[in-house]
Amino acid sequence: MVKKIKYQLVLLSSILLLQGCQEIYEHNMAGLPDYLVVQGLLTNQQGPHGVRLSYTTPYGNETNTDMVSDAQVWITDNEGNEIYLEESTPGWYYTPNDFNGEVGKTYVLHIATPDGYIYQSDPQEMMPPINLQNLDAEFTTEVFYFESNVSSRIYQDIIEGTKVYLETLWEQGDIPKFRFKAELYLQYTVTVTDMPETWDYCWMTWNASRFLPRDIPDYSGGTGYQNHEIGFLPYNTSDLIYLSLPDHSFDNNRTLITTLYSLNDESFAFHQAKNAQLTNEGKFFDPIAVQLQSNIHCVNEPERKVFGLFEASSATAFSHRFVYKPATDSVEIHPWINPELIPEDDCLYMEYPDFWIH
Amino acid sequence: MRTVPIVFFILSLSFLPSAFCSSQNPESLSADTIQGNSLLELLERKHSTTIFYKAEWVEQHQFPTGVAAMPIEEAIEQIKEIAGLNSINIDGMIFLLPAESSSPDPISSGNDLLVIGSPSEYGRYSRAAISGEVLDAATYEPLFGAVVYEPVTETGASTDFEGKFSLELPVGEYNLRISYVGYDEKRQRVRLISNGEVRFELFSGATQLDEFTIIARRAEDNISRTQMSMVSMDSQALKELPGSFGEQDIVRSFTMMPGVQTVGEFGSGFNVRGGSADQNLILVENVPLFNSSHLFGLISVINPDMVNNVTLMKAGVPAKYGERASAVMDVRLGNGLDQEKTTVEGGIGLINSRVLFETPIVEEKATFSLGARSSYSDWFLTNIPNEDLMNSSVGFYDISSLLNIAITQNHRLTLFGYRSFDRSNFGDDLDYEYFNNLASLRLNSFLNERLSSTFLMGFSNYQYQLDEKPEFYPEAHYRMNSNVNYRNLKWYFSYYPSDVHNMEFGINAIHYDIEPGKITPLEQVTQIHQREMEREQAMELSAFFSDEISLNERMALEIGLRYTHYLQLGPATVREYESEKPYSFDSIRDTIHYASGDIATTYGGLEPRLGFRYSLNEFSSVKLSYNRANQYINLISNTSVMAPTDLWKLSDSHLKPLKSDQVALGYFRNFMDNSLETSVEVYYKKLHNVIEYRSGAEVAMNDFLEMDVINAKGYNYGLELFMRKNSGDLTGWASYTYSTSQRRSQSPFPEMQINNNTYFPSNYDRPHNLTLNANYHLSRRWRMGATFTYNTGRPVTLPELTYRYNGNMLIYYSDRNSHRLPDYHRLDISITLGENLRVNQRGKGTWTFSLMNVYGRKNPFSVFYKSEPGTIQTPRSFELYQLYIIGRPLPTITYNFSF
Incomplete structure (x- = not known):
């Protein structure tokens, strides 16, 4: 009996509270010209x-x-x-x-x-070009969403990795206006077919700031902004596939190429x-x-x-290597080469390119 | 035809005492004494007069036989002294009444204080007339010869064949006694302010009602008062209104009046004649409320049981009121000093319950009222098989208390305290809490017959707190607080140098102290840094004077002037911008820091007020009003609907005071012996420095708010038609408003322009507004009510085009507010079973069954954008959603009780 009353009350209350709802608002803008x-x-x-x-x-x-x-x-x-x-x-x-x-x-x-x-x-x-002032990084997790090819449902994955932050400081009246783009540099080897012990040494870049909603710093702080996230570098190579990267034998090096575009x-x-x-x-x-x-x-x-x-x-590019140290749970940041020295995605047969990270 | 035998019966009853006396046995006379009934019979014969009394009042008393030989006046005095009675002489007839002290507690007809006259006319008149009728409560037939008596002044009146009477008294509070032979005497506390009409009902048998059916103001008040654009409701009128969720709602009730609307179905606040919600001064016992809603607007924070009367002034606002640009809602609580016994009343609803406790502390010297409401919605949320709802909670409470003390006969002190609390939690991610804390002290002093003063001290505090704790993101857990403190001192006098002048003058000082926002990290790993927006402080000083002048019988003029002086106080940071550029980080020319107590910015201005009435005849008048108001505190909100998290902001060097000028003209006409009121009003309101927002404005924690806010101008105008039937079995009203509300930016810079500086409809532009309300008394206990509302859909800005840019889907929105939501309409019905009429009923209760949104229309309350998360395969995209609050018929049931 108690259960029945409880059920009825819950039902009644549900009727009360669940009256409100949200649904897709249909408004037809068809007929507007193309611009x-x-x-x-x-x-x-x-x-x-x-x-x-x-x-x-x-x-x-x-x-x-x-x-x-x-x-x-x-x-x-x-x-x-x-x-x-x-x-x-x-x-x-x-x-x-x-x-x-x-x-x-x-x-x-x-x-x-x-x-x-x-x-x-x-x-x-x-x-004029913008000079990068400082980068910071932390080891953390990030949520990524992907759509099932079968059911079209959206799934989420929590991936460990390094978040990279840009630190920009300015004086009042001297605000550096720029936007940024961050690319993950990845290198991998490919076994040459029918030739054991022979390898192609390949490299590629991937837009690491693709999922960020902002590509300019938040200026509302007035005199500078610290820790503006510019990219995420997955830690486990096996997770890279969740970023829609090709199924290559990537190594564990995590390198970020940051480009700052000055803006009028x-x-x-x-x-x-x-x-x-x-x-x-x-x-x-x-x-x-x-x-x-x-x-x-x-x-x-x-x-x-x-x-x-x-x-x-005017575009200014920088590159940095990020090395996670589990013992101290810290991330070391090492400046790397001039990104202009890195050609577009390619491979060298049985030969390390000059910029290869060993 | 049915009235003829009843009149005959009443007449018979009227003469029943003398008939009864004549049938007494003469043996009851002793040598030197005479029994009361016989004595009165002798006196009637001897002096050819009629004496009304109840036999039981005198039959147990023996009077000296010499009394019969005395002149009638002396004889009556002797009888009064011996029997402990009072008397009055009306039209040659003598009415004997039980004396105040000697009589046992009569069967009271209720403890409600009946306010006679318009509260806005408080103190304007030295004497006033109470007129009305006395009816049989069971049959509604008029009682001829009933007596309405005021014992202190020993003034009384008897009713005529139509049950009507008229009684003139000095203004003040009285205990009226209404009696009629064969009927139970009734006592009624009244506060007489100005002329007004009442209706008393007496019970002949074992039935009794707990409330009067009252017309607590003069029937022709809407015609004869100078004040126009005013809506006033007393507690009884409010009880007749359809409520929200089975409970009367003060704020919601007024949104059914002409010229008053809401943006959304349940948005906080209300809009008066095209003004935003923050342009309304909502005073509860003289202190302003900064958030008038529980549950994001579902229920108003004012406990309806506590309310004595509410007045909303939409135009022609008297000079003693200021602070806000659109309207004043003045809410008065409690029943004054006339609480004769301890009472408890309340209500039990499905969402919340309420209780009101009122008691005298010292009879007629001190009374105390305590009201409280609380919701109990959590438990069933946890039982709903929905993960989000199970982890959600929502609730509120409010407590109101009022202490009235008569310090001396001429000094009355009123202390008021109030607290409301709301909390809501959506899933585990988002917690909202907000509070209202109010306190006031009012000292009314009657200095002499022509001069009285009111001294007020008030405090109002509003604060909200938001905790955002997204799952898996402890680095993003933070708390945001905001706090508004308002302190008020006001002292004003009412002076009546003659019958044609009615003056008010006084001074007012307000201190604002706002902490606009503070962000605090909630976890050690939280990446968000602690940050606090600069505190804002200001003083608003004002002086005011008004005089209502009766020019002649037909014309009255009300003139008023208010001067306000505003001081923005330090510490404050004021940025100066280059004049040839729009406000941006680049155009900051200088930054000036003001120390604590320094004056950073000052504003001042005169606010003239004018009202004029010309009475065409007894039943119609024409009125004109003009008023200007300056507003120095604004609600900053980048949404259309007032939300608890919106930011209160003081005027500064960039955000200039909002100024409104309003002219209104009205024609008022009553029909059917004032039982049918009609009015036509037109108004034009011009607004200067009204706040609008540039594209994509950010409000929360924005230290550079001036970059996102635009000082715009605007105008509102409208036509309001109103018809109300006040009495009879069928009561209700119909109102129709046609109005427009337009805004326009004025900046030369495209970044600070809205729609290229052309006029656009404001969020409150809803041209057509229709409300139909009807209440029908099926019987003494059963009442049906129905309310239909129709509004043009409100303006919205909608996406028109999309395009791809660098992989993102971007949107081109329409011009500001160039589309409209679908029209809003809703029908609510209710049926109320009134209390049992039996006298010996211990507790009394009423049941109210209501059905909101009878035909289940899904009225969009809001249109908003919801992100579909960007996936590995696709960038993020947006979908447009509409939110509706009540999408289906919503039944509620409420039980109200009192004992």
Whole structure:
């Protein structure tokens, strides 16, 4: 009897409390026109430098992104030079290999799309390079999610590894504006087929900051920021597969290549808003939306919306090795070579490359 | 036709005493004494008058025979002295009544203090008239010849054939005695403020009600008072309202009035004429509440049992009120000094229960009230087979206490204390707690017939605490606190130099002390560093004067002026920015540090108040009002709905005081002998320095809040139609409001612009608002109620386009508030079984059954974004969700008791 009453009360209470619910809010934005989206990056590093052109899709009707082919894309600088970009794959346009930006110059991106619209970016000044001030690291765990190929369900894995933090300090009025990208350098050996005792010595890089919601430091502290996470390095080689890395015989070396891209005010505002949008979620009561301001406008129809950014940045890359010491539960950080010395992913037959970590 | 025999019966009863006397045996007379009944009969014959009395009051007394020979006045005096009676003479008829001290406790009709007149007119009149009717409680038939008597002033009145009477008394508190031959006498405590109407019901047999059905204000009050845009409800009126979860809710009740809305179905606070919730000054016993909601807005924090009356002023706010830009809600608690006996009442509901204890400490000198409510929702959460809910908890309590002391006949002290607490825990990750602590002291002094003063000391504290403890991330465990302290001193006088002037003047000092935010790591491994936002302190000093002038019988004018002076006090850090750039880290030109006690910023301003009434006739009037208000404290919230974690912020050099100017015009007309009130009001409100937020504004722990906040301007205007039926078996109201509320940024910098500096609808712009409320008394015990509400959906900003950038899905949002949620509408019904009418019933109780959201509409309360975690294969993405609070019909049952 007691059990029955209890059950009834629970049932009644459930009716009371579980009235409220959440469900997907359907609102149809179909019919809105497609607008141009620009993703362009010009650095002071050796080219080629790419510009990606695509179209928006109405919210709730996302399909495969439509790329913009057959556009004319060129860059001009403040000295009157014009650099034309070539489309290599649909929607991707590249500068010549020998072209690189120069600090102090301003660049303007021009686009003429096949539908007759002409677009132009605001002049973008390439700011001086940023110097890395300090890195910190700790051995901890990180949660990664992956989707089952069979059931499409989302699973999570907790992986041990090293979190790397960037420490940046600045004085008031002298704020270093930059964004970062962190790549995990990995090396592995491959047995040459039918040739025992022969090896290929291979290396690759992997975007270690891919899962981070922010790629610029948090400036709200006012005078500096410490311990801004820039990447995660899995400790166990067997866990690398959970990061969607290929099933290679990676060794235990963990090396991070950090690139800092200096930003002018417009680019900084864009990336700041982008970060805010990517983290401004999961809040009840509809928070104030984060709107991204593009630095590109349509020349022959000024009211036409354009999205994305043309960024002129000087890039500075650093590399460090991270060695976990279980005895002291600490992570040693050793500066490594100039990342520019590391070629793109490749292998050498029976030969260590110069940068190979033994 | 049914009334004819009843009148005949009443008339018969009226003359019953003399008939009874004449049937007495003359042998009861002795040589030198005479029995009371016989004496009174003799006196009636001799003086050709009628004397009303109960036989049992005099039949046990023997009177000297010489009394019969005395003049009637002396004879009555002798009878009064010997029998311990009082008397009154009304229209040549003599009414004998039991004296106060000699009579046993009458069967009281209730201990509620009946407030007659509008609370807003407190102290304005030296005398006032109580008019009304006395009815048979069982049949509602009028009682002819019933007596309404006030023993201290020995003033009384008898009812006419329609049961109506009129009695004029000096304003103040009285114990009225209502009697009628053959019926049980009733006593009623009243506080007479201004002219008003009441209805008394007497019981002839063994039935008794615990409450009066009252019209606690003058029926034509809405016509004759100068104050417009005012909604006032006494405790009885509140009890008639549909409640939330079976319980009357002060705040929710007012959102059904014209011009008052809520952003969400259960959001904290309410919006008056397009203003945000923080623009309302909610005073509980003269101290402001900073969060008026339990359970994130489900129930208001004011215990309805404690409430004596509530007044909401939407425009034409008197000069003695300030602080906020939109409206004032003045909540008064307790029953004053007239608690004759200890009473306990309360209610048991499915979510919470409540109890109110009231007792006299020294009769008519000191009374004490203690009310408490508590929820008990945890136990069933733990029994729900859902992991999140099992690990969740939610609950609240509140305690209110009130002590009234008559220090002398002319000085009354009121002490008030209050505490509310809310806690909620979602899973194991997130704990919320928030508190309201209030205290006040009020000393009312009646200095002479024309001058009285009120001295107030008040304290209000609001604090919240949030613990975030995500599983597996001890390095992210932290606690965030915020704290608001408000201290208030106010001293004002009411002065009536003549019948045509009614003045109020006084001074007011407020001290604000806000700790906006503090983050503390909860674990040793927590990576988040301890950080504290700069404490804010300020003083708001003001002086005010108002005079209500009766120009002639038709016209009245109320003029008022309030001056406020605001001082932002140190320690404070003030940043100066380059004028040609938007506020950003780059544009900081200088930083100035002010030491403790230094004045960092000052503001000041005059706030004129004006009200005008022109009575077209007895049943209609036209009113006009204008008022300006400055507001120096604002709630910073980057969400549409007021939430407990929002940040209270004082005005500083960047966040300028909010200023509102409002003009309102109204036409008021009553029908059906004032039982049907109607009104039409239009208003226009202009806002300066209203707070808006730049794209993606961050509120919590933001030391550079000025970079995210925009000083905007705005306007609200609207048309309000209202019709209310106050009496009869069917009561209720219909209200319709058409309104708009627009905002506009003014910055020359695109980063600080909203929608390119064009006007856009504010979060409170809901053009069409309709409320229909009806209560029908099926019988003395059974009452049915229904409320239908309709609102235009509120404005929202929605994602319109998506695009890919560097592997991320980014969103292009619409212009600010350019879309709307679906329209909101809901029907609630209830049925109440009133208390048993038997006199000898020990305890009394009522049952209320209600069904909220009868047709189960899913009204979206909020639209928000929820992240789908980025997987190895795909980057993170977002989904848009709607949250609705009551998605199905929701039954509740509540038992209310008193003994």
